[in-house]
Amino acid sequence: MSAPQDAAPSSCKVMLAKNVANGLLKEVQEGLKTLEKPPHLVGFLANNDPAALMYAQWTQKTCEENGFKYSLREVSQADIEEAILSANKDASVDGIIVYYPIFNNRQDQYLQQIVDVEKDVEGLSHRYIFNMYQNIRYLDGETKRQKSILPCTPLANIKILEYLNIYNTILPYGNRLFGHTICVVNRSEVVGRPLAALLANDGACVYSVDITGVQKFTRGEGLKKGRHEVIDMEGATIKDVAPLCDVVITGVPSEKYKFDTSLLREGAVCVNFSSEKNFPHEVRQKASIFVPSIGKVTIVVLLRNLLRLMQNRRMDDVKPAAATERPGTLEAAS
Template identity: 70%
Template sequence: MDDVAEKPNCKVVLAGGIAKTLLGEVHEGLKKIGRKPLLVGFLASEDPAARVYADWTKKTCEENGFSYELRIVDRELLEDAILDANTDPTVDGIIVYYPIFGSRQDQYLQQIVDVSKDVEGLSHRYIFNMYQNIRFLDPHHTKKSILPCTPLAVIKILEYLRIYNTFLPYGNRLHGRTVTVINRSEVVGRPLAALLANDGACVYSVDINDVQQFTRGEGLRKRRHEVVEKPGWTLENCLPLSDVVISGVPGEKYKVPNHLLREGAVCINFSSERNFTPEVKEKASIYVPAIGKVTIVVLLRNLLRIVQNKIDEAAEAASSAAKEAAKVEEATQTNSDKA
C-alpha cells in the first residue's frame, strides 16, 4: 500500500451559482420599487467581449424583471447619445461597453454619464468615494455610494467564499489576508486593489512594469489605503505570499505561473481569457474560472440602488416641502390670531 497522502481536491466554483444567491436580494429590491427600471447599454466598438457582456446584460435584465435597451452607435456619435440619455426621464441607468477608443477619451466618456444614472460607478464622485473609503453619499449613512461593477463582483465572490472574516468589524474583514491582483487598469485592477486594502488586506498590485503594495498601514492604522512602490518585485515575490490570487490580463497568451502559487491559494480569473492553466487545480483550494454572471447581477444591484436613492431623495424633498408649508401655515395662523 502506498504511503503517499492524497492531494486535497480543488473546488471549482462557477459564477452562476454565486449570482443566484445575489438575485434574491435584487428581487426583494425590485418589489419595493414596484416597476421595471430601464437600463440603456451603449455599444460603440467591435470588441467581442463587449458584445458578449451586452448580450448577457440583456438576458439577465429581462429574466429578472428589468427593462433593457441596447443602443449601437458610431463611436464618434457616442458622446451626444450619452448626453441625450442623461436628460431622458425614462432612462434609469446607463452602461457603456468599454473599450471604445482605448485611450483617455474613454475616461472622458465615463465622466459625462450623469452621476444619478451611472450604474457602473465610474463617475468622479463615486471613484473619489471609493479611493477615500467613503462608503455613503449622505451624512446619515442611509445611501450607499455606488462601486464599480467588476471590482464589486470580485468582492461579492470573496464574501461568498468566506474569505471575508465576519467575526471582524465591517471594514476590517480582510485583515490578515494577502492578495495579489494581476492587472492595474483604471476600470478594474486598481479600484479592486483599493477596495481590498480598504477592507484590511495587504494587496500586491501587479502591472506589466512594476508591483505596488496597497495597505491601510501596520495594524490597520489608516482610514483609507496607502500605496508604496516595491522596486524590483515581480510575481516571484508576490505569489508565494498570497492567500488569494486574482488575475485579469486581457491576453490569450498570458498565464499565471502555476509553480509560484501558494499551496491552497484561492484563484479567481476576471479576464475574458483564461489566465490560469488547468493545472491550477493541483495547487489551488478554490478556483473561480469566470465572474461575468456575478458582474451583471451586481450591475442590477447598482441600478436598484440608484433608483431607490432617487425615490428617497424625492420623498425627503416632499417631506421638507410639507414641513415648510406647515410652518408658513402656522405663521399665517398666528398672525391672523394676533390681528
C-alpha cells in the same frame, strides 16, 4: 480504465460564478417588488469588441429574465458623446452602461465622466471613484442613507470573496480582510486598481502586479490608516509576491497570458475575472478553491447598482433596494 496509482484526487473545489449570482438575484428580486415599474437600463455599444458584445448580450438576457427592461443602443464613435448626454436627460432611462474600450485612450475617461451620476450603474464617474479611493461609503455622510456606487467588476470579485468566507464577519466592517495577503494581476484603471484599493480598504495587504511592476496597497501595520496607501516596490516581480498570498486574482486580457502555478502558495484561493483563461488547468493541483470566471456575478451586481441608484433618488424614507443589503456584507451599514 483505472487511474494511475500515483494520480492523487484533486483537493481543489471549482466554484462556478452562478452559485454566487443566484444568491444575489434573490436579493434583487426582493428589491424589485417594491418598485412601481421595471427599471430601464440602457447600454451603449460603440466598438467592434466581441467581448463587449457578449457582455451586452448577457446583460440583456439577465435583465429580461429578472424583470428589468434593457435597451442596447449601437452607435458610432462620432455619436457616442451625444447619445450619452441624451440618455442623461431621458426620464425613461434609469441607468446607463457604456461598453469600453471605445477610443482606448483618455477620451474613454472623459465619456465616463459625462454619464449622469444618478444613472451611472458602473460607478465610474469622478464622485464614485473619489469616494472609493478615499474609503467613503456614503454620498450623504451625515444621514448615511445614500450608498456610494462601486464599480461592477471589482464589486463582483468582492461578492465572490464574501461568498467564499474570505471576509471574516467576526471583525468590524472595514477590517474584515485583516490578515489576508492578496495578489491582483492587472492594474487597469477600470478594474485592477479599484479592486486593489477596495481590498486594501477592507484590511488586506494587496500586491498589485502589472507589466510596469509591483505596488503594495495597505492600510499600514495594525490598520492604523483610515484608507489605503500605495507603495512602489522597486525591483519586485510577481515571483517575489505571489508565493506570499493566500488569494490570487487575475484579469489579464490576453489569451497568451498564463499564471505560473509554481508560484502559488499551497491551498491558495484563485479567481479569474478576465474573459480569457488566465490560469492553466494545473491550478487545480495547488489551489484550494478556483473560480474560473465571474461574468454572471458582474451582471447581477450591475442590477444591484441600478436598484441602489433608484433608491438614492428617492426623497422619502422608502428604500426599494433595501432587500439587496444583507447583514454581514461589505456594503451593510456600520
